[in-house]
Amino acid sequence: MKAKVFSIVLREVSAGNSASARLEEEINNFLEARPNITLAATHMNTVTLPPERNAMRGTEGAEPSVIIFSTLFYSE
Numbered sequence: 001m002k003a004k005v006f007s008i009v010l011r012e013v014s015a016g017n018s019a020s021a022r023l024e025e026e027i028n029n030f031l032e033a034r035p036n037i038t039l040a041a042t043h044m045n046t047v048t049l050p051p052e053r054n055a056m057r058g059t060e061g062a063e064p065s066v067i068i069f070s071t072l073f074y075s076e
């Protein structure tokens with residue numbers, strides 16, 4: 001069994017795009033490149049990291065980071 005982890009940092013998703021569309025594209029590209037794998041399971045999780053301690057208000061790093069993880073478990 002192998003695992004492939006995909007992650008999306010929400011604040012890095014450009015305006016007008018959605019995190020789910022970007023994640024779907026990454027997963028589809030992975031699956032298209034490996035047409036003979038057998039998908040065993042998937043798992044999705046979200047983590048929120050607090051702002052950096054030394055970040056000034058109004059600057060990048062001053063807000064929490066939301067990271068979406070999606071893991072595919074598969075065999076070849």
